[in-house]
Structure formats: C-alpha cells, structure tokens
Amino acid sequence: MNIDFFFNPKSIAIIGASPAPGKLSNVIIESLKRIGFPGKIYPVNPKYQFIDDLKCYSSCTDIKDDIDLAVIAVPASIVPEALKDARGKVKGAIIVSGGFKESGVDGRGLEDKIKRIVQNNGIRVMGPNCMGIYDTISRVDTFFIPADRIGRPKKGGISILSQSGSFAATIMDEMAAEGIGVARVVSFGNRVDVGESDCLDFLADDEETKVVALYLESVDDGLRFVEAASRCIKKKPVVAVKVGKREAGVYAARSHTGAMTGRYEIYRAAFRKAGIVEVEGYEGLRDACRALNIYRPARGKRVLIVTDGGGMGASLADSCEELGLEVAGLSEDLKRLLSSDLPSYCTVGNPIDLTGSVTDDWYVTALTEGLKDGFDMAIATVLWGPPQLTEGLINKLSAVIKGQDKPVIICTPGGEFAKRMNRAFEEKGIPVFTTPESAARAAAVLANARGK
C-alpha cells in the first residue's frame, strides 16, 4: 500500500504543539523551519492561538486543508484521542510519544488500543516511540533533537530505516560530521503499523535513494520483508545490522521497542535469501555507509592490497580473508611487470609491499597495473612515515581511482598528519578508513552487495 505521503507531504500538522523552546513539539516546528519545509505547517493545540508566527488550531477538524502528515506529540494516554480527532483529515501520522509497549504493562494496553484504532480509521501510522522522518528530499525533519546536539547530514543517496531512534540519530550525527549525505532516514519505533517492509517498498522505487541501510531488532512479517527486500535489491544495495542476536541483546531489544526478537539464524537465512548484506553492529553499518556512499558494488571478491608497511599489509590481509574476501596472488605477467618497474626490495605479491622507500609514483604504478590484473577492487594502505611520500600522492591516487571503474579504498591509520591527509582524500570524494579492519569491512560490503 502506498505510503508516499510520508515522504512527500504538502502539509504537516503538529498535534500537541507547544510554544515552549526545548519542548519536543517545539523542536520539531523549529526543525521544519530550519530545513526549509516547503509546505504548510499547522500547529494543533486548544491552549494556543498562535505558536510563534503560525496560527494554531484547536483540533484537526478546524483545519480546512487536507493534511498529508500529522506528528503526534502528546502524552501517551491522549494519543488514542488524537488519532480519532485526525480521522478523515490526515493521511499519515507519526507518533513520536513514548510510554507504550516499551515501558511495561500499562503501556502495552495503550499500544493495543492504538493498534485497534489504526486498523479502522484509515490513517497510516509510524511509531509510537520513534523519531519519525529526516528527509533531505522533501525537507521534513521530525527528529526532535536540536541540531547542535545531533547534526543533520546533507542531501545524499543513503536512506536509513531503523527500529531504534537513538541508533538512527547517532549514525546521522556521525555522517553529518563526516560530510556523508542521506536521502531519507526513518525511525519507526514500536511499529504499530508502518514498518521496514512498507518503507522498503517505497525506497525500492525512490530514485533519490541509491543505498538502503537497515537497523533491525525484529521484522514485522518475515515473508513480506524478504519480498520487499528482494525487490529493492534488484535496484539498489541493501545492508542490514541485526541487533538482539544473543541472550543479552534479545533482552535489551525486547524492552526497547517492545519487539520480540526471533532466533538470529532465521534472520540470517532471510537476509541471505533476499540478498541483503549483513554487517556487524554500529561499526559495520557505519563502514558500509561510508563505502556505498561513493562506490557501487564490486564485481567480485578478489581484492588487491598495496601498502608501504609490511605489518599493516599483513594485518589487513588477515582481516580481508576473515571476512571472506580473496586476497588472490598476482598473475605471472603482472609480477614480471612490477618487478621491472619497482626496486627489487619491494615485495611483488598480494599485498604489494612498496616498503619505507616508497615514492608517490610507486603507488600509482602498483595500483594502475594491479587493477588491470583481474582484481575486483583494491585497498591502498598508505602509511605516511616514508619521507619520500608527498601530499602530491593525493592528487595522483585520485586520478588513478577516477580513471577506472573499480572501487579503491584508502586505509590510513595514524595521528595528526594522517588525519590531515585523510581529510584531503575525502575532499576528493575518496572514502578513507582509519583501521585495517574497517577497510576490510568496507571492502567486504562492496564485494557482497548487489544492486546497480
């Protein structure tokens, strides 16, 4: 069923709107103004006539317009009434209020009540206990945390679906700081109605979304989820982290969004069936977003490693193999070529070790020739100690990377100097990873991802 109005609303009502700065509903009004929501904003609260410069309505029924989206920000006990008031007027509602299934017996009763209302009154509902939508395309922002605490990413191609609001907000914040852009971010919380499958259906056809990242504690309907994900993956990569794998996680997830998390193995099988790339935890999802923000999936699992520090290369090779990548040997032709182009003390294997005597041009030679040799992608572990490496390497590598169509990941752990160089790489649009393990995780995502 179509839920486009969540992602393209012409009008938004804020139910329980307050003029008090810092109040959840007030933060949302401010956020909508800041992001430049182009439609109409209707505050609803019988206590007020105006909220800031906006006319305030005592009830949804007083609004003449049809309302695409209502944000319900009233205490849990009043939510059923608010939903009834919105009936016939509102297409979709986001219930940001908490105090439902996640908070014990009383809340569970209240949530069941909402579910019954939703089944009958024709409004599609996100939440409760969620942060709703941050959308750089339609310019909607219901994440009720001020932007000085949690940064908002710029416009980009990644869409995030998350059962957990804090997980979504935190990864958004980190992406904002790193300059990675998003299309739509959805925190759907307790999921009385709209969940990951509805959203996947929408995102599959959404041209703004190039990549989908999922945080799941459970799924609403296994079969529907696999269908929706499979359809989505025909068009774009989908990565997912499943939380609540073991005893403690299961317990935490249950009390969190009230979700019963099923046996992990079943999820794994479903992910595999749908073609979803499963990643591990927050680090895994973050690294996947960094990589897929720039690169399309690789053609296969053969990875070339080029380094100027043997130990770091060896450590990276370990990580790659552990994640199922193939650190395949070089062809005899390539070995011959590199042996004649590089000094004899370089190791012409995989990793190619250019040693501490490395120059900028050796990296260019190794990567250019190496990538012609049947590898699907490369990781260049650049340690900046070697004195003949110059900042010019950044432009030179950037030209190599842009001159061909295989992903090249830069891995540069270290301190001040390395961090400065990393920023320079990132300014060229090249993703940088600061540990061998994160570079390997990113490469594994590119190897396993499907979609255009």
Next chain:
Amino acid sequence: MNIDFFFNPKSIAIIGASPAPGKLSNVIIESLKRIGFPGKIYPVNPKYQFIDDLKCYSSCTDIKDDIDLAVIAVPASIVPEALKDARGKVKGAIIVSGGFKESGVDGRGLEDKIKRIVQNNGIRVMGPNCMGIYDTISRVDTFFIPADRIGRPKKGGISILSQSGSFAATIMDEMAAEGIGVARVVSFGNRVDVGESDCLDFLADDEETKVVALYLESVDDGLRFVEAASRCIKKKPVVAVKVGKREAGVYAARSHTGAMTGRYEIYRAAFRKAGIVEVEGYEGLRDACRALNIYRPARGKRVLIVTDGGGMGASLADSCEELGLEVAGLSEDLKRLLSSDLPSYCTVGNPIDLTGSVTDDWYVTALTEGLKDGFDMAIATVLWGPPQLTEGLINKLSAVIKGQDKPVIICTPGGEFAKRMNRAFEEKGIPVFTTPESAARAAAVLANARGK
C-alpha cells in the same frame, strides 16, 4: 641474558652517520637530541670530521669510551663489516638497515652471515630491518621517521614489542594524537638475535612498564616465549595480536620480516597457556592500549551496561556477549531500588535504559547503585541527544568513577558535539570509545587480562 643496556644506554654510536637532513642516520641523531638523550652521542663515518656539532669518528675503535648501544645505518652489504668493527667495543647494536631476509635470496645470504657473526662476537643485536627503540624513560629514539610525520607519545606505562616497524610506528602515532603515554617501544624486525622473549624478560622486571602490548607474526622460540610471557604476566597484563593467521596473512608476514608464521592454533594455545590476552588486529591492540592505559584488569566478566538509547544499548549487549562477557541481570534488590529512584518508563534491566528523558543524575544513580551489585565493570553509553543531559555530566560521572575501584568505560559515538564531550571525558583521565564494538573490545580485555 641481560639486555638492559638497550634500555638504559649511557652512550650511543651512530654507525653510518650522515650530515644530510632527511637521511635515516641524520633523523636518528636529530631525534636523540629532540628527546633529550642524556648520554653521549658518537657519530661514526670515515667521511666526516663533524656532524652538526658532534665530533665524528672514522671507526668504533677510535672512540675511547665504551659504547652501550650502536645504531647501524649503513647499506646491507656493509653491515657485516660494521659489526666486526664494533666487536669488543659495543654491548648492543640496532641494525635499522633493510635488504635482508625480507627482500629475497641475496638478502637471506647476508642475514645468515650476520647471524654467524653475532654468535661469535659478543654483541647483542636487534634487527635488521627494524626501527629499533623509542624509550621515554631512557630518552632514546631510533625510529627514523621525522616527528611531524609520526608523532611521539608522551611518557606513560605501556610498552610495545613489535616485529613490524610500521605497525609500531602507526600505533605510536595514534597514541601520541590521543595523549596516551608509553614507556618503551621496540621494533625488532627480522630478529637475528634479540626478540620478543628477551624483551619480555626485561619488561617483566621493568618498573616503568605497567602493560605490555605485542605485535607478533611468529615467535623465536615457543617454549621460551611462553616462559617469559608467563613470568611477565605475574606482574603486569600482556596483550597480543597475532598477524598471519590465514593464507594471505601468512604470505604477507613471510615476505615482510622473513618470518615463517606457524599454524595459528598453536599460537592461540600458547597465548592461553601463558595468560596473554589475544586481541584482533590493529583495532584490538589500539582499544586494549586505551583501556589498560587507565584501568587495571577487572575481577571478572560481569559487565553492567547503562544507556540512554535503547538501540545502542542492545547493540552493545550483543557485542559484549559475542566477546564472552556476561551481561548479567540485576539482583532483585537493585531492581527494587532503581525502580523507586528512576521513572517507571526507564528499563531496569541490563542494559539499564534511562531513555531520552535522562538527566545527569539518573546516570549517577544507575552507575553508583549498579556497581555495588556484583558487577566487575560498567560501560556507560552516553548519547548526547537527550536535552536534559548537560556538560555537568562529565564531572559527575568522573566523581562516580573515581569513587570506586571498578573500571567504567564511556562509549559515545556521534558527531561534533559528542567528540567535544569525549575530549572533556579524556581530560578527566576517563577512556572513551566511539563505537559500541570498541567499548566491548576494551571491556573484554579488562575482563580477560591478568597481572596486578
């Protein structure tokens, strides 16, 4: 056998000293001056009379003094001669030159030659193909990379032993940027003589060293290694990363320091026997250093998780259990206590979820009471979105942490605001981790480490 003179030299000869800035031997002289080496420095090179303001000698035999430590920085082919020249004059030598076993057949022959010389002339040798020693206690620095490229950590309690120079240099650089101090760092390279077991023997009795971190591709002598490590662990924690676990890693490690890396399972068993905490890769060793820089090992594996974001708590609980930690439930007494002290919508379990309504004081209550409940350590996952959290939390948590003797790890992923708060925590001497996975890795190290 005693190798103390490597770590407490009164005099250092630089064999192959050059006045040319940027030359390896010149960087070492500059580094020794910069770090304030308090002993005598003797440049040796028949071509020069002075190098900067230091008198230069044509041979070791021309130096009247006895030499505790010689740094040999001449081309590989001349190293045998340099060793012979040093005979009877020098106690220990660090051969920083490359071009030996790691670089093919010729180099292997040369390395065998060095080995035979070393067996007969009474000089203990580190290297070849190594960076030698960075020592904040004796103020020695033979790492021949300028400090503007690779930062030098301040004085501290961690000592690092590494077969790989680049691995040691990179982790040093990162520690310098993070303000983590080291005692002694040794890169011993191809290990014709002095290796990890000799160094472990020294570090076991070294009062400046509180923690030992090892990077190994192989060990020199399995039995001796287990003995030395076991003795060391009676006094201080030892953590190790083993590189060359699988096919690709083995290949890379072999060509790197010429080490034949044995079957990984044998290493694992040896680590376990000795009581070494094995960590995974660069991330693992870095996180272990961060944690052990501040905290002594925990008494056991029971970890309490406190969070204000359910999803992040659930993800952390998963990671902890995966690493063998026990995310044990709360006692009935504690549940009763917290249920009366915290609002009903908080989840009083493990994790304790304080929700987005959290205040600074709820964190104080949860941690203070929680740590009395038989837990061995705690992880506080602080997400800074909740509007009622203030910067005052840092002082309050710092007081809680310092008021008891169990490790408390702070986990705060996120963007600009979170990073600023992290620096404030670190200024209080509290270790901060920016992903749930790194916090879990740190906690696992504290749980598994032995030693005072």
